[in-house]
Amino acid sequence: MINLEKILPRVQKPARYVGGEWNMVRKDWDKTPVKMAFAFPDVYEVGMSHLGLQILYHVVNSRPDTLMERAFAPWVDMEAEMRKAGLPLFTLESRRPVKDFDLIGFTLQYEMSFSNVLNMLDLAGIPLRAADRGNGGPLICAGGPCAFNPEPLADFIDFFVLGEGEEVLHDLLDLYRDCGGRTAGRAEFLRRAVRIPGIYVPSFYRVTYREDGGIGSIHPLTADVPELVTKRVVRGFDRAPFPTRPLVPSLGVVHDRAMLEVQRGCTRGCRFCQAGVIYRPVREKSPATLRAQAADLVRQTGFDEISLVSLSTADYSRVDELVHTLLDQFAGLGVSVSLPSLRVDAFSVALAREIQRVRRSSLTFAPEAGTQRLRDVINKGVTEEDLMAAVSTAFGAGWPAIKLYFMIGLPTETDDDLAGIARLARRVLAEGRCQKVPRGRLKVTVSASSFVPKPHTAFQWEPQDRLAELRGKQAYLRDALKEKGLVFHWHEPEVSFLEAALSRGDRRLGMVLEEAQRLGCRFDGWSECFSFDRWREAFRRTGLEPARYAYRRYNYDDILPWDHIGAGVSKAYLIKEHRRAMSGRPTPDCRAGKCPGCGLCPTLEIKPEIDGREINAPLPDQVQ
Structure with a gap:
């Protein structure tokens, strides 16, 4: 176990690095066969505001045969102290070096965190390039929105998880256990993992380039590797695992409140919005499920604010009823309800007055x-x-x-x-x-x-x-x-x-990222750390x-x-939408009843879920 007592008094916000939060899970290392570290490539305050971390932490630690611990990117002062003392990147739960884990999973929420991914690998003492890692070390995986173009990180990540992780993570953990863990070797695990829907192994694909710099081809190296890797989607969202005993941060974080996910996906179809595509189709939870989860969240965390989380919460079909019942449910307890940014056409006087009943946000x-x-x-x-x-x-x-x-x-x-x-x-x-x-x-x-x-x-x-x-x-x-x-x-x-x-x-661009990390690029989403000159130099050095x-x-x-990465929406539909955009023609919301023909429901064999129940989606021959 890493000793931090001499370091922590010399850094900002030492609580970022000590763990011990309310609802933290710490399992017996020797009695748990498969160990995974969740690596968030930003500071604690940002990572602990990420609902995906809380969900996957709950999913993995609910299994008796697996454990998940957390590691965040140390701020520049802490990194300097760690490198000076020769301390590797470690997890908060047990303070074990990250490289001792079987799998390390990065979440890719923002392209400007890519340099932190490489820096965390370097700080962990893990070779940056996947090709340079032997059989004895951990497997490095990554998921999240930026995994829908994984190519800039392809040289550094063993495999990517496309789409939602609640189910596919079980497939991966089962496979790792069934393979015999590290004894099977990296190549054997990846050879079998590539057959799991939603898993992309970049080393199994060859990319060629044209003389003008464009891509000539992307094709799998063997016949058993899919040409198109399509995302995973959770079905039966009302029954999906959800953490009602989430970790409670030990210091103020970006979103310091209980997060209640009311729905996933969005039907609006804003043409600039990647999230609106990669999280399709829309799936709602029932009010009964949300009331029960809200009660557990308040009881298990002590938060006095519940944030109704989704891409477009005001589109939840029973949002007015939900807000009203939640405020009644917690009347007298000082618990407020908040919504993220509202769609301007979904606002109402009643909803406005409801959400300011306890405190105005x-x-x-x-x-x-x-x-x-x-x-x-x-x-x-x-x-x-x-x-x-x-x-x-x-x-x-x-x-x-x-x-x-x-x-x-x-x-x-x-x-x-x-x-x-x-x-x-x-x-x-x-x-x-x-x-x-x-x-x-x-x-x-x-x-x-x-x-x-x-x-x-x-x-x-x-x-x-x-x-x-x-x-x-x-x-x-x-x-x-x-x-x-x-x-x-x-x-x-x-x-x-x-x-x-x-x-x-x-x-x-892997060459550029490697050079940028070597030049000291990290926390590029933070204005006090971002250096455009370093990035320009990294590009210059790589030509x-x-x-x-x-x-x-x-x-x-x-x-x-x-x-070669499939989000479920057809390229033909995106072309049609681009042409409609250039002519200034809007496309109606598919909740209005007419399917715009994006192709996702028939491709993934899934239906939207409204109020916790599946609704009939048009068949392919009904798409106009």
Whole structure:
């Protein structure tokens, strides 16, 4: 066991590294056959806010034959102390070196955490490249949203898990146990793992490149390796395992509240949104299940706030009823209910008043674009009138501050669309004044992120705006939003540029990641750590150009780096959606009754689940 007593007094927030949280699980190491470490490539406060960690921790530790412990990326001060003392990366539960575990699973939530993945492997004393690891060490796996283009990390990860992990994780743990653990050897495990649906083993695929730098082919090396690896999806979501005794963080974290997952998936079809594709189809839990889980969460954690978690919680079919019953259920206990950002067309006076019954939290609306033309392009499906009705209701119900979320650099964006952001923000501010919100308290915060084209979306073929364009648009909005009561937030465009390069990258970017880690890149999503100069140097040393990935406009017949990874939605449908976007035609929500023909339900042989029950999805010949 690693001794930290001499180190911890010299670092910020030592509680990040000590473990011992309420509901922590610690099993007998010698009596548990299969050991897995969950590695989160960011600091404790971010990782402990991730519901996926809590779910998989519960799934693995519920088995008598397996254990899961946690490791987070140490902050730069702690890393320096660990390297100085020769201490390897360790887990919080037992303080054992991560390299002692059988499997190490990384979650890939954000491309700018890729450098942390490599740095954590290096700190653990594990060879970065999978080809350099012998049979005695742990197997390295990864999953999460960024695994839907795994190629930049293909040289470093033994296998990827595509889709939802609650079921496939059991398949992997059973296989590892049945293979005899480490005695079977890495090659034998991977040879058998590749047959599990949803498992991608990059070393079993060969990628060729054309003279112009594009991809020539991606094909499996043997006949028993699938040409297309399709994601796993949990069926019977109302009965899916859920942690009602989650870990309670030992210090303040990003989302310091109980998380209640009300549904998974989204039917809205925003064309920039990768999550809306990779988490299809929509599956809801029943109110009865949610009430029981909420009661357990409050009893087992002591949290005084329950956050109703999903991609679009206001679309949950019985959201008003659920909020009302939960607040009644916890009346007198001081427990509040909160929702993430609301769709502006789903807001209601009743819901607004319900969620402020105990304590008022901030409200965020996401118009995404400043004009109706551009909202139709991205298939946002809301109007300016929807937004104004929602903010008027919010201001009238007592909220003094509203947050508005936009994107800049969206495909087909014009100067008029950009001006529309400022005009809309000013109109919201004026509505606050009309609703008699005190001037000293009235605040409208405008947050504008830069569009990043993501794999498996209708905009995957589109280039990102060039850096100079993004900087110019940010400068315009800074000037246009200078008024008392308006606040403007923006993201560093250099970070978004690299995010686009990594998001659309191929296997060759592994060289860049390795060089970036060697140059000291880590915590690249944190402004105090991010160094654009280091990244540019890493690209220069490897002879690759990030602009080639971020700014390339793909053709429909190009082979994309992620074409062998299946999210369930057909490429033909994405092409159709891209064409509809370019002509400004929206696609209706499939909850309205007409299937848009994305192909997911017949491909995965699954049906949407509303109110905890399956609903009939159209058969392939019914798709229009």
